[in-house]
Amino acid sequence: MSSILNQNTLESEAIYIFREVVAQFENPVLLFSGGKDSITLVRLAQKAFYPAKIPFPLMHIDTGHNFPETIEFRDRLVEELGLNLIVRKVQDDIDSGVSIEEKGRYSSRNSLQTNTLLSAIEEYKFDACIGGARRDEEKARAKERIFSVRNDFGEWDEKNQRPEVFDMLNGRIDMGQNVRVFPISNWTELDVWSYIDAEKIEIPSIYFAHEREIFERDGLIWTASEHVYKDDHEITEMKTVRFRTVGDITCTAAVESGADTVEKIIKEIRESAISERGARIDDKRSEAAMETRKQQGYF
Amino acid sequence: MEVLKIATAGSVDDGKSTLIGRLLYDTKSLTSDKLEAIDRVSKKNGLDYLDFSLATDGLVAEREQGITIDVAHIYFSTPKKSYIIADTPGHIEYTRNMVTGASTSQASIILIDARKGVIEQTYRHFFINNLLRVKEVIVAINKMDLVNYSEDVFNNIITEFDELRSKSDFQDQKLTFIPVSALWGENIAEKSTAMSWYQGQTILEHLEDLKAEDFTEESQARFSVQTVIRPKTEEFHDYRGYAGKINGNSLRVGDDVTVLPSLTTSKIKDIHFFEETFDEAPAGSSVTISLADDINVARGDMLVKTKEVPVETKVVDAMVCWMDNRPLVPSQKYVLQHNTNGVLAKIDKVESHVDSNFGAEENVTSLSLNDIGSVKIKLSKPIYADSYNTNRTNGRFILVDTQTNTTAGVGFIK
Structure with a gap:
């Protein structure tokens, strides 16, 4: 009996991107928030390298203001898949004076994550940070490349981005630069949910x-x-x-x-x-x- | 679900963003919070209608100046299909961005302002669609409301366009002309009542009727190895799989294959996709292949069917589109990235520039940003390539500047 793979274009694209990351970078990391998009990334990474394990760690930039359900879920997933999880806490940067807590009715640690993320990238010398951002989410993200180069300060130079033609991803960078990688750039919210449904992926x-x-x-x-x-x-x-x-x-x-x-x-x-x-x-x-x-x- | 990728091209003020915004609106893809934002800004800008171009322009500078700077990707879906539109700017660095947008697209929409007809930039848009071999091109003749919905104007533009087309060497390309008013939503998703003389499809109807198989390339299978999978676990102790994406045509278990560049031969033992194995996998699929023999295969190598080995070449003749501020000049060195294989390359000669009217200008020595020209390139090691016309993935490459690391140009092998 002949069995023919029925391929899913978006999934194939994402797997291709994961494999390019591992081939082109020395020290990649997957930024894991515990949300559905990063959980989807984990499944895609599993598929990209099966039967080998996912060849990079996960990193959670923890604001300390989490939904407890997300953290429980995170720890269980890491345990089940035998992954390596790095947690860096915004609280530590507040305690050491690197970050200052916002005040008032709308105070949030969301933007403080940036400081913590950038120092973790430096600490571990990550050259590629894989994230679950999607272009359909937001208008600035619609302009994002799949391999998005950041300078020493983590800055995005949106007006001078590298051309990205066909599926050819150029990850060459200078020392100190890093690349943000978005394997599910072309997925919509509905695509992610349909995938979670089809793959029976567990979510918080x-x-x-x-x-x-x-x-x-x-x-x-x-x-x-x-x-x-x-x-x-x-x-x-x-x-x-x-x-x-x-x-x-x-x-x-x-x-x-x-x-x-x-x-x-x-x-x-x-x-x-x-x-x-x-x-x-x-x-x-x-x-x-x-x-x-x-x-x-x-x- | 089926995914269709479309690129759009138009000059400044042709109403490209408005057309895309209208497609989003008519397919109910704009959510109420986005619509409210559009309404708010439209009013602030003193308009008495919804400015749909606001739905697509993403960067602050773009909204301020009312222009598109960089390629934006826009998503919408109908019950039938998911659509991804690459919205490419009409002016600043348009060639570079248009090539970028069109490179990932299966179909293309070229906009023409009905008042202006075919202009210099239309030539360029059409030329790039030809160079990239985009099979399905919709020519949307926009702003019909400003020419009294005149059938004569529409027909005259088709005649002008046909003249341009007669110079093209890509006869498989399908051109469809549709008269529209993006601003008023005529012939975008809904048939125009003002243009009853037009019996054809609306833009959306046309897109809905396109099928993925219309775009499938019928060529030879090429499998570039991205990375080697060696689990070294107890269960998969001796497993060695080659991870990559199949291009050109499908591969089957049992196929006799040749590994390039070593020219060693073997058979496909199995095709893995996650926990399952398959007898056959189609073009476009990311799989892991293992071979019957224990031979040396690494990233950058390519598996092809033994009866379909492409030619070995150390000199590449290609059309190159230049995308960098530093011009391409002879004797300059780059890394030529061909699939997953990178080789050092030296520019031997710039043979000619092409203009968008399909003419060639000789006696040139360099390519500047946004130029397209014919270039001869020498390689430090041979590659196994096809011509872009016969095999799209194996007939293209990028040139990477070894000093700045940027992607400086893209080439299409002749």
Whole structure:
């Protein structure tokens, strides 16, 4: 009997990118947040190198303001796949005075991640950092290359990017530079969910509808947590919600939803009138919030 | 789901971003938060309509100046297909960016302003689509509302375009002309009532009817090894697999293969994709192949069917599109990256420039940024290449500047 591989273009592309990373760089790392995109990356990396193990470590830049469910999930995944996990904490940089905590109603450690990330890159001499950013997420990310060169300061020079023709990826860099690599650049939110569904990939429980103590501000649903600033007049209540994107607890708003299976989530996204990052408080700071952060070394 | 990649090309103010924005809007791909942002900025800019170009321009400088600087990738889907549009700028460094955008695309949309007709830049857009062998080209004649939806204007532009086409050496290319008004959404997703004389498809209808197999290249299989997989675990103690992407045509277990450049031969023992093995894998798939014999294979090597070995060459004649500020000049050295194999290369001679009217200018010695020309390149080691016309993946290369590391040019082997 003859069996013919039924290939998936986006998956094949991503696997090809992973293999180029390992072939072209000495010291790559996968930036792992515990969100669905980085979990998808882990599955793709498994496929790229099977039957060998994933040949690079995972790194989590930990703001300390996590959803506990994400951290439990992270540790279990690493254990099951026998991966090497590096954790670098924003708290350590705050304690040592490298980073200064933001103040006020909208304070978040999201942008402090950049400092911690850049010093970890220096410490480990990573030359390639693989991330789960997608071009459809946000307008500055739509301009991103698959291999995106950053200078010594982690800066993105968006007006002078290397041409990227066909599938030919040029990872040649000078000492001290590094490359951010985005294997799922061409995937949309729906592509990621369809893949999670088809591959039966496990994801943290906060993506599914659950009861949570929340409060509303600026039309967004905020999680009640010791890490999230709340005015006295802001009243909390219990609601059935889920998270569509998972970042730091201080910058990720929930959406009201009853979707408790991947199938229902896909249906919900298809019918949704709001974009995925519409619930990202970090993007609401200005029209160019993402572009500015990226120039400074954010991923 | 099926994915179709499209490049767009147009001059400044041809309404390219508006057309893309309109496609997004008409396919309900713009979410309410994005629409609100477009509405807000449109009003701020004093417009009484939604400026859909705001949906695509990503960088601050682009929004401020109302121009597109870099290639942006835009995604939308219909129940039938997923679409990826490479939105390429019409002016600044347009050749470089157009080549970049078109290189990953299966189809292309060239915009023409109905008031201006075929202009110098249209030549260039068409020429690049020919050079890259883009099979499916839609010529969208935009701003029909500003020429009273005149059928004569539309037909005159087709005549002008046909003249340009007669000079092309790529006769397999399919051209489709569609009269549109991107601003008012006419013939984008919905049929125009103002142009009842036009009986053809809308842009979206046309895109929906294109099939992936229309773009599949029928050529010989080429498998460039990206990396060697050696698990060294108990279960896979002696396993040695070659990881790469199959291009050109499918490969099967049992195929007699030759390893290049060593010319050693073997048979395909198995084709792995993650935990499964397959008898056959199609072009485009990223797989891991192991061979029946224990021979030396490394990154940069290529597996081909033994009956289909491409020619060995140490001198490459190619059309080169230059993408760097530092010009290409004879005796300059680069790394020529051909698939996963990089060899040192020296520019022997710049033979001619081509202009977009398919003419050639001789007596030139260099290529500057955005120039396209015919170049002879000497290699330190031979490569096994095809001509771009017969095998797209094995007939192209990039030139990497060894001093700045940048991708300085892209070449199409003759």
